[in-house]
Amino acid sequence: MADADDRWQLLLFPESASSVSGQVDTLFWAMVVACGLVVALVFTVLLVFGIRYRRGSPASRRGSPLLYHNRWLEIGWSIPVLAAFLFFFAWGALLYVEILDPPTPEDGDARRVNVIGKQWMWKFQHPEGIREINTLHVAVGQTVRLRMTSQDVIHSFFVPAFRIKQDVLPQTYTRLQFTPTKVGRFDLYCAEYCGLSHSGMVGEVVVMPPSEFQDWLARRDRPGTPQQDGERLFRQYGCSGCHGEASSVRAPDLGGLYGKPVPLESGGTVTADAQYLRDSIVFPSKHVVAGYAPIMPSFKDQISEEDLLKLTAYIQSLTPEEPDAP
Amino acid sequence: MNYLNAGYGLKSWLLTLDHKRVAWLYFISITGFFFLGGAAATLVRLELITPAGDLLSSDAYNQMFSLHGIVMVWFFLIPSIPATMGNFLLPLMLGARDMAFPRLNLMSWYVFILGGAFTLTAVIAGGIDTGWTFYTPYSTMFSNGAVLAAATGVFIVGFSSILTGINFIVTTHKMRAPGLTWFRLPLFVWAQYATSLIMVLATPVLSITLVLLGVERAFGIGIFDPALGGDPILFEHLFWFYSHPAVYIMLLPAMGVVSEAIACFAHKRIFGYKVMAFSILAIALFGFLVWGHHMFVSGQSIYAGVAFSLLSFLVSVPSALKIFNWLATLYKGHIRFDAPMLFALSFIGLFLIGGLTGVFVATLALDIQMHDTYFVVAHFHYIMVGGMVSAYMAGLHFWWPKITGRLYPEMWARVSAIIVFAGFNLTFFPQFILGWAGMPRRYHAYAEEFQLLNVFSSAGAGMLAVGYLLPLLYLIWSLRYGARAGGNPWDARGLEWTVASPPPKENFATVPRVDSEAYAYDTPQ
Numbered sequence: 082m083a084d085a086d087d088r089w090q091l092l093l094f095p096e097s098a099s100s101v102s103g104q105v106d107t108l109f110w111a112m113v114v115a116c117g118l119v120v121a122l123v124f125t126v127l128l129v130f131g132i133r134y135r136r137g138s139p140a141s142r143r144g145s146p147l148l149y150h151n152r153w154l155e156i157g158w159s160i161p162v163l164a165a166f167l168f169f170f171a172w173g174a175l176l177y178v179e180i181l182d183p184p185t186p187e188d189g190d191a192r193r194v195n196v197i198g199k200q201w202m203w204k205f206q207h208p209e210g211i212r213e214i215n216t217l218h219v220a221v222g223q224t225v226r227l228r229m230t231s232q233d234v235i236h237s238f239f240v241p242a243f244r245i246k247q248d249v250l251p252q253t254y255t256r257l258q259f260t261p262t263k264v265g266r267f268d269l270y271c272a273e274y275c276g277l278s279h280s281g282m283v284g285e286v287v288v289m290p291p292s293e294f295q296d297w298l299a300r301r302d303r304p305g306t307p308q309q310d311g312e313r314l315f316r317q318y319g320c321s322g323c324h325g326e327a328s329s330v331r332a333p334d335l336g337g338l339y340g341k342p343v344p345l346e347s348g349g350t351v352t353a354d355a356q357y358l359r360d361s362i363v364f365p366s367k368h369v370v371a372g373y374a375p376i377m378p379s380f381k382d383q384i385s386e387e388d389l390l391k392l393t394a395y396i397q398s399l400t401p402e403e404p405d406a407p
Numbered sequence: 408m409n410y411l412n413a414g415y416g417l418k419s420w421l422l423t424l425d426h427k428r429v430a431w432l433y434f435i436s437i438t439g440f441f442f443l444g445g446a447a448a449t450l451v452r453l454e455l456i457t458p459a460g461d462l463l464s465s466d467a468y469n470q471m472f473s474l475h476g477i478v479m480v481w482f483f484l485i486p487s488i489p490a491t492m493g494n495f496l497l498p499l500m501l502g503a504r505d506m507a508f509p510r511l512n513l514m515s516w517y518v519f520i521l522g523g524a525f526t527l528t529a530v531i532a533g534g535i536d537t538g539w540t541f542y543t544p545y546s547t548m549f550s551n552g553a554v555l556a557a558a559t560g561v562f563i564v565g566f567s568s569i570l571t572g573i574n575f576i577v578t579t580h581k582m583r584a585p586g587l588t589w590f591r592l593p594l595f596v597w598a599q600y601a602t603s604l605i606m607v608l609a610t611p612v613l614s615i616t617l618v619l620l621g622v623e624r625a626f627g628i629g630i631f632d633p634a635l636g637g638d639p640i641l642f643e644h645l646f647w648f649y650s651h652p653a654v655y656i657m658l659l660p661a662m663g664v665v666s667e668a669i670a671c672f673a674h675k676r677i678f679g680y681k682v683m684a685f686s687i688l689a690i691a692l693f694g695f696l697v698w699g700h701h702m703f704v705s706g707q708s709i710y711a712g713v714a715f716s717l718l719s720f721l722v723s724v725p726s727a728l729k730i731f732n733w734l735a736t737l738y739k740g741h742i743r744f745d746a747p748m749l750f751a752l753s754f755i756g757l758f759l760i761g762g763l764t765g766v767f768v769a770t771l772a773l774d775i776q777m778h779d780t781y782f783v784v785a786h787f788h789y790i791m792v793g794g795m796v797s798a799y800m801a802g803l804h805f806w807w808p809k810i811t812g813r814l815y816p817e818m819w820a821r822v823s824a825i826i827v828f829a830g831f832n833l834t835f836f837p838q839f840i841l842g843w844a845g846m847p848r849r850y851h852a853y854a855e856e857f858q859l860l861n862v863f864s865s866a867g868a869g870m871l872a873v874g875y876l877l878p879l880l881y882l883i884w885s886l887r888y889g890a891r892a893g894g895n896p897w898d899a900r901g902l903e904w905t906v907a908s909p910p911p912k913e914n915f916a917t918v919p920r921v922d923s924e925a926y927a928y929d930t931p932q
Contacts, residue, residue, distance in 0.1 A: 087855070087856060088859060089859045090856050091859065092841070092856065095844040104772075109773055112770065112773070119763060120760060123730065126737075127755065131737070131752075135744070136741040142739045148678075148738070149676050149678060166723060170720045170770065173770030174713045174716055174772075175772075176771070177771030177774075181709050200549070233549060234549050235542060237778075239847065241844065244776045250639060250640070251544060253706065255706045270847045272779040272780065274538050274540075274542070274545070275545060276469075276549060278465055279465075279469070279849060280465070280850035281465075
């Protein structure tokens with residue numbers, strides 16, 4: 082964004098820099114044209130009628146079947162409106178599902194980045210363990226999957242140039258996926274009002290060529306991957322005491338759990354996604370696995386959001402093949 | 408002897424049971440709230456002239472946009488047309504001597520003032536910085552502002568809406584003059600009726616939600632805060648279950664006013680009367696089913712988003728029909744361009760743009776980009792200010808001679824209508840582009856590339872302020888110096904124009920009999 086510092090812009094064509102942004106722009110401009118035609122039509126009719134039928138004008142007002150009501154006219158202008166609406170609804174809905182519920186890239190090469198929003202900053206952790214605040218470095222062309230949560234209030238992760246946005250909720254994991262297609266620095270905003278310095282909760286996504294990105298990765302300290310840290314925390318918090326292989330306590334085995342359906346004591350099943358793992362640590366009585374006693378203590382307020390993400394990553398790594406789950 | 412000189416002194420006003428005087432109580436109080444909310448908006452626009460947050464502190468800025476939203480939504484827009492013109496005109500249009508429940512009517516004003524007092528106290532005693540949406544857990548666990556007092560004010564004012572709604576519904580059912588069948592009612596009455604249904608059905612949900620919010624904030628009982636086991640998305644669902652229909656509480660009466668003005672100044676029966684009446688009801692009904700379109704990126708199921716998007720497109724169809732029918736009403740009319748007509752035509756143009764941009768944000772993939780940006784801000788200001796306030800001004804000028812017995816200065820009113828239209832577009836059109844380019848709303852400081860469009864917007868806000876201050880001056884002036892208005896200065900149709908201006912205290916000396924449809928412009932009155 083070479084001209085980012087220029088204050089005097091009309092911004093009609095904002096930067097478009099992700100694999101979906103071009104499609105969103107096409108839809109946008111198609112709607113601008115369609116709606117622009119409607120506006121032009123209505124204003125023209127207003128003008129023509131206003132002039133032609135101004136009080137005292139000589140235009141004929143002789144009776145006509147169109148004067149007071151006409152069923153075919155009402156149907157006649159409803160149907161094209163409805164058809165156009167359904168067309169744009171379907172277009173928008175298909176693209177929305179593609180953006181917010183995308184398939185995993187075929188080569189399985191999605192970078193998983195953990196995101197924590199808090200008043201008023203963005204914290205990132207890369208799969209190599211590298212941490213950043215308010216700046217996220219990624220490689221052009223590589224799909225990035227964000228697992229996001231908030232430490233306090235609702236935030237929203239918004240990168241206009243990528244045409245993506247997703248609210249970031251406390252105690253909840255939401256996800257967002259994008260593939261940058263241009264090298265550059267792109268603004269990141271918090272879009273959900275979050276208090277005093279809401280407008281200061283901004284950052285940047287820095288998109289680099291792959292080789293530069295590898296260099297950048299190599300230069301950074303690697304304190305340990307989330308999985309490695311998670312494994313350590315798994316022992317430290319005493320999880321392994323019950324869920325470990327040598328344990329005498331009867332607790333569900335976590336190997337191969339991630340992404341699988343879990344039958345519940347209360348009936349029904351849930352999918353063991355990241356949210357399920359997190360809830361099971363913080364609110365263990367929420368989903369008790371069928372055949373087990375609700376004896377696990379809650380770790381609410383004892384484990385930070387960072388550590389919860391690491392524990393989740395570790396438990397996830399106990400399942401070899403990653404399914405398409407958040 | 409008319410309702411204005413039927414009694415003198417403060418007591419004759421504050422204890423009045425006359426619906427026309429109650430309307431005046433509302434006129435005066437909501438005008439105060441309008442300029443209070445407008446002052447807050449002025450500070451917001453002044454701050455946004457420069458990218459840096461330099462004029463106000465972040466805290467003051469957040470309080471200003473919260474004050475603006477809370478005051479404008481609950482203390483101006485929602486009561487505006489129903490509580491003023493609705494109160495004044497509904498019995499007159501029905502051929503009735505008062506509302507069904509005159510005491511309840513006066514009480515609803517006192518409840519309104521009580522709610523207003525709580526909210527103003529909240530603003531003075533520490534301010535409120537949650538925005539008008541009160542999203543949890545920020546409002547319950549994190550904000551230091553006077554959330555409880557403000558929410559109490561909004562809770563109380565809800566009862567004022569409910570009481571007004573009940574009164575209107577019963578009045579419309581039971582007080583119609585002989586011969587005034589449902590399909591002979593002016594569309595203004597249909598609009599008030601549908602609005603009242605929404606008020607009675609939706610407002611309790613807001614009241615309950617605010618009580619739950621208060622319980623969580625005051626006692627730490629977990630309902631919405633996930634740290635206490637609650638669900639913040641639940642708050643969003645409940646809040647929008649009220650607040651989306653609330654948009655139609657604001658909009659439907661505006662459509663009613665515009666229908667009256669267009670028919671009168673085109674001097675022609677409204678086109679497709681039944682379609683217009685049923686589309687009002689359809690909007691009121693469908694309006695209850697679209698709340699989830701405020702939550703497309705909230706984390707609710709994306710397939711719920713798809714359903715809400717479809718329903719949101721469908722609710723736009725009856726609105727589109729109304730625009731076409733207003734245009735068709737102009738066809739072969741005898742059009743005069745007095746100020747009420749200029750405001751009514753402004754309504755059509757601005758509501759059209761507001762409605763079409765509503766279709767943009769109902770389109771799921773586009774809403775990902777536009778949600779919580781200035782695009783949304785611009786969209787709902789086109790509906791609420793461009794649409795609703797223009798219609799309010801149209802109605803105010805249209806019925807001013809009836810209400811006061813005086814004519815307003817026509818030239819100044821036309822100037823004001825034109826300034827408002829131009830200033831409004833200059834203020835809010837640039838915000839569409841800002842939002843599309845990604846400027847988030849509720850930002851105290853912003854990136855430098857957004858400055859030019861913000862400068863346009865603030866300049867437009869200055870024009871808009873002039874356009875709204877002018878009527879305040881010349882309407883007050885006209886109370887004393889305006890020419891006397893006859894009973895029917897516009898050669899309009901409708902029962903309210905058959906009585907003197909200002910109307911007598913009891914409205915009708917003898918109860919009228921109605922034997923024709925509304926808008927009988929093809930026969931002399």
